[in-house]
Amino acid sequence: MVKVALIGAGKMGISHLSILGAHPNVEVVGVSDTSKMVLDVFEKYSSFPCFSNYEEMLAKTNADAVFVSVPTKFHATMVRKVLESGKHVFAEKPLCLTAEEGKSLVALAAEKAVVNQVGYHNKFIGTFREVKRLLDLGVLGEVYHFTGESYGPVVIREKQDNWRADPAEGGGCLMDYASHVIDLINYLLGNITSVKGTMLESIYSKNVEDAVYCILEVNSGVNGVLSVNWSDETYRKMSTSITIQGKKGKIICDANELKVYFKTNDFPEGYSKGWNVKYVTDLTDSVDFYLRGEEYSSQIDYFISAIERQVPNVINNFKSAWYTDNVISMIKSSNLN
Amino acid sequence: MDRIIFGDNQFFAVNHISDEKSRAQSIKFKEDRAIIKTLDIAIESGINTFMCTTHDRIENICDHIRKNPSKYQDFKIYPCMPYAHKYANAVTEMGYAGTLKHFVPGNFVGSLFKGGLAFLSKDYISIMELLIDSEMKMFKGIQTPVIFLQNVITDLLLGLGMNDILVAFHRYVKKKYGAEAGYITMNMPKLLSVLEANGITNPIICSSINKVGFRMSGGREVYEEVLRTKKVRAMAMQVLAGGAIHPKEAIEYVCSLPNIESILFGASSAANIEQTVELINEYSLTGESMEVIA
Numbered sequence A: 001m002v003k004v005a006l007i008g009a010g011k012m013g014i015s016h017l018s019i020l021g022a023h024p025n026v027e028v029v030g031v032s033d034t035s036k037m038v039l040d041v042f043e044k045y046s047s048f049p050c051f052s053n054y055e056e057m058l059a060k061t062n063a064d065a066v067f068v069s070v071p072t073k074f075h076a077t078m079v080r081k082v083l084e085s086g087k088h089v090f091a092e093k094p095l096c097l098t099a100e101e102g103k104s105l106v107a108l109a110a111e112k113a114v115v116n117q118v119g120y121h122n123k124f125i126g127t128f129r130e131v132k133r134l135l136d137l138g139v140l141g142e143v144y145h146f147t148g149e150s151y152g153p154v155v156i157r158e159k160q161d162n163w164r165a166d167p168a169e170g171g172g173c174l175m176d177y178a179s180h181v182i183d184l185i186n187y188l189l190g191n192i193t194s195v196k197g198t199m200l201e202s203i204y205s206k207n208v209e210d211a212v213y214c215i216l217e218v219n220s221g222v223n224g225v226l227s228v229n230w231s232d233e234t235y236r237k238m239s240t241s242i243t244i245q246g247k248k249g250k251i252i253c254d255a256n257e258l259k260v261y262f263k264t265n266d267f268p269e270g271y272s273k274g275w276n277v278k279y280v281t282d283l284t285d286s287v288d289f290y291l292r293g294e295e296y297s298s299q300i301d302y303f304i305s306a307i308e309r310q311v312p313n314v315i316n317n318f319k320s321a322w323y324t325d326n327v328i329s330m331i332k333s334s335n336l337n
Numbered sequence B: 001m002d003r004i005i006f007g008d009n010q011f012f013a014v015n016h017i018s019d020e021k022s023r024a025q026s027i028k029f030k031e032d033r034a035i036i037k038t039l040d041i042a043i044e045s046g047i048n049t050f051m052c053t054t055h056d057r058i059e060n061i062c063d064h065i066r067k068n069p070s071k072y073q074d075f076k077i078y079p080c081m082p083y084a085h086k087y088a089n090a091v092t093e094m095g096y097a098g099t100l101k102h103f104v105p106g107n108f109v110g111s112l113f114k115g116g117l118a119f120l121s122k123d124y125i126s127i128m129e130l131l132i133d134s135e136m137k138m139f140k141g142i143q144t145p146v147i148f149l150q151n152v153i154t155d156l157l158l159g160l161g162m163n164d165i166l167v168a169f170h171r172y173v174k175k176k177y178g179a180e181a182g183y184i185t186m187n188m189p190k191l192l193s194v195l196e197a198n199g200i201t202n203p204i205i206c207s208s209i210n211k212v213g214f215r216m217s218g219g220r221e222v223y224e225e226v227l228r229t230k231k232v233r234a235m236a237m238q239v240l241a242g243g244a245i246h247p248k249e250a251i252e253y254v255c256s257l258p259n260i261e262s263i264l265f266g267a268s269s270a271a272n273i274e275q276t277v278e279l280i281n282e283y284s285l286t287g288e289s290m291e292v293i294a
Helices: A011-022 A036-045 A054-061 A072-084 A099-112 A126-137 A173-189 A294-307 A318-333 B019-028 B032-044 B058-067 B084-103 B108-115 B121-139 B151-160 B163-177 B188-197 B220-229 B247-256 B270-284 B289-293
Strands: A002-007 A026-032 A065-068 A088-091 A116-118 A143-151 A192-201 A211-218 A223-229 A239-246 A249-254 A257-262 A274-279 B004-006 B049-053 B076-081 B146-149 B180-185 B204-208 B233-237 B260-265
Touching: A002 A011, A002 A054, A011 A026, A011 A065, A011 A294, A011 B084, A011 B151, A026 A054, A036 B084, A036 B121, A054 A072, A065 A072, A065 A294, A072 A088, A072 A099, A088 A294, A099 A318, A116 A294, A116 A318, A126 A173, A126 A239, A126 A249, A126 A257, A126 A274, A143 A173, A173 A192, A173 A211, A173 A223, A173 A239, A173 A318, A192 A318, A211 A318, B004 B270, B032 B058, B032 B270, B049 B058, B058 B121, B076 B121, B084 B121, B121 B163, B146 B163, B146 B204, B151 B163, B151 B180, B151 B188, B163 B180, B163 B188, B180 B188, B188 B204, B188 B220, B204 B260, B247 B260, B247 B270
Parallel strands: A002 A026, A002 A065, A065 A088, A088 A116, A143 A223, B004 B049, B004 B260, B049 B076, B076 B146, B146 B180, B180 B204, B204 B233, B233 B260
Antiparallel strands: A143 A239, A192 A211, A211 A223, A239 A249, A249 A257, A257 A274
């Protein structure tokens, strides 16, 4: 049994808690939150020990691992405290507000030799994993362009009053939404090494951007476009997709559907010349407990398995999330608006 | 429950395998009359139950049903609540407290917060009851013999171990609406054990049941074992696994299982609706499933 505590029972925290609560190898030993009402509900209806102070929880619960799902501005302090206490950490994305803060957490996690993971769940989606496999096989030939996109209905009117509307707390489309796409590009195409011209656009928000448009270059020298908008209500929920063009074919992929086009008879097993369509139903392994997408359960399974030394701590570790934080900084400093 | 239940995902652009199809559906069903037309096709095919989310647009559909009582005399609706995106988006925008204040009718939540007192357990149950009432308003005057809790809420509570709230839902819909409670879940075996342990026997549970094991947590075999050995009024959904299985093969499989009381499906075109109904009728008249519908 892995003993797990959680800091921050907001929307992501509560989802993690439910999956952890149902996990056969996990015992939830503590939940901390600053909201009296949230704690009150947990005290009355769940069997989880509750704490209003996370440091008290860290001291009292003897947890092996801690989930940190609080607004990004608190990550640097809270994740550090958890690492200093020698516990494994799962932190929500993005890792930190600045690349400098993240760098010191990467170093501390390495020094403490604990499992460290960040919640970029797209890498646990069957369709994107298949894209990674295909690219590693080199089936597209020379890749010459990509487009990473994400659209959804987070801010669709002018009135907004919460931490997502405050840049100092990690709000804004770049950190909250675009970070997912940046992280996916780093994973699939290689780390982004430069950002060439960015437009950060405010549509409804006053203090943060609602859309991010820019041109990126990855370490292989390939250029691509990033287009992200969280004020698009024609999407029912967040929809992330990637299009990759190579000299021998093309990939269009989102969380549900993978479309691959091969120009010639040079294609991998299970595919054919021309268009191929595969669905997440064919590419996803079933999980033991499903809440809101297999990927949310799979990333937690992976973290717990890494603590149990069943898998290496390579997917979504702090270092890879820190690369994403770096790109976020590069995008901010190249804003033309 | 009827053998065949018509679902609403296609009306609200919920498509589990393709964003393109989802957009096409959103365009096709932009007008309420397109939804009503499709519902009427389903009724002509012999379907008498519509299971739907408490989406805002359902209110207009309910108005149409109330205005045509003779036409929809035998028509039943199984509401599924809550429409989770409505609340999830609100929590993102307003936080938990703001969301409750916004959606719970009257002054109840406001006065609780104002009082600054610790809430009592019954207060939370009252909040849940008020939310159920507000979601049920649109169905006034329409037969709703089964009221479902959506899977994201059922499974959230299941994972958190908040079993008392699952039970309270069961109790309240019976007391207030004279309805049976139904639970949608992606974790049927686990939910059934929890409900049984909390005194709810032979519950109505709607879950993914399909030949490829899609969204059948723990695996298909576990589900088949539960259906064979336990007491549950099972409704199968996602029988086509989002289109991954050929309809004939999909329906043949589900109809071959014991203890499946109802099959839920949604479709946009007359041809698909009629074909699915025919297949279910055809395979339901063979083998073990005879006992279930007899």
